[in-house]
Amino acid sequence: MKRKVKVADYYGYCSGVDLAVNTLNRIMEKENNIYIFGDLIHNRIVMNELKSRGLKVINKVEEIPSEGTIVIRTHGVRPEIYDMARAKGLKIVDLTCIFVKRSQNFAKKVVKEGIKLIIIGERNHDEILSIQGAAGGDSIVINSVDEAMAITGIDKAGIIIQTTFERELAKSIIGVLFDKINYLEVFNTICDATEKRQESCKRLAAETDSFVVIGDQKSSNTNRLYEIAKSINANTYMVADKNEIDCDNFKNSKIVGVTAGASTPDYIINGVIKKIENC
Ligand code: SF4
Incomplete structure (x- = not known):
């Protein structure tokens, strides 16, 4: 039995990943010379399959080629990758998820206001790096209640949360920051x-x-x-x-x-x- x-x-698959994978598959049917900076999505099996069909993965800015198409992954990339691709005349297909774009825009707003940007999420994760890059300016990344408790000397801050962060843990971290920081703007950027x-x-x-x-x-x-x-x-x-x-x-x-x-x-x-x- x-x-x-x-x-x-x-x-x-969420809507962002579904759209990205389908769009890339359509492009790969028509074009060669397609590059991506890092992984389109964090799945080794899917990435190996795409690579076996000709997708070229680059990991350093210096590896950006001078012809072809560059695909921007769902987690986004730092602004200099776009700049370099434009400077080299590459066609850019931007598959950054709309929820990640939304976080990048909120982060830019916080930095523009001149208050401290605090990102709740995994340090050095592709999405966090793309948000920090888009925002420019100074930011800190925290991942736990302990890290929130260690924060000192911030009077005004704006909080962005990694799209895939756990809701309850984010609430606990924000609770600690609420008691430590006088002025707080919180953007709930955990995606649906x-x-x-x-x-x-x-x-x-x-x-x-x-x-x-x-x-x-x-x-x-x-x-x-x-x-x-x-x-x-x-x-x-x-x-x-x-x-x-x-x-x-x-x-x-x-x-x-x-x-x-x-x-x-x-x-x-x-x-x-x-x-x-x-x-
Ligand atoms: S932000 Fe949400 S919808 Fe977008 S790719 Fe990540 S999990 Fe999917």
Whole structure:
């Protein structure tokens, strides 16, 4: 008999990733010489597939070529990448997610006001670097309540939150800053797709015997889903695809819950579900 698998109400590709992957696929059907700075999305399997079809990934400004098309990833890039691409006459296809653009615009506004920009998120994450770059000026990045508690000497600040950050943790961090900083502007820049995936993950993790989060270790939103599920259901596992499923983990589980990060495609999710069902 097949093991029962329940899938979260919201899981897998978000609108930003879906649009980016589909647009890039369409361009790749018509053009050669397509470059991207870093990863389009944080999924090694998808990136390897795109690279095998000819997408050229560059990681340093100096590697930007002098002809072809440059695709801007969903997390965005620093302004100098656009400047360099324009200077070299490259065609630019900007696939920065609209929610990341929105964060960049709020960050610019904060810096323009002359108050301190505080970004709640992962230091050195592509999205955070693109927001800091767009904003210019001085900013600090914090990731935990402890880091918020260590902040001193700021009188006025504007807060931007990484689009994939966990809502409850962001609220706790902001609570600490509220007691320390006299004037605070808070922009809730956690995206809708993240909130829906986190909420439905929480619900399902509580009502299943074990739980699987599918996605890449480099994917911030996948890691957050894993942390949330693990805090509710101790039998939670994170896998990149079906090859990482260990059937022994599910031998005592009647119902297994499944969710997937926003950069995990359906074919990977379906492969994992099938494997668990037949474990
Ligand atoms: S998770 Fe949100 S911000 Fe990130 S690409 Fe998807 S829709 Fe955009």
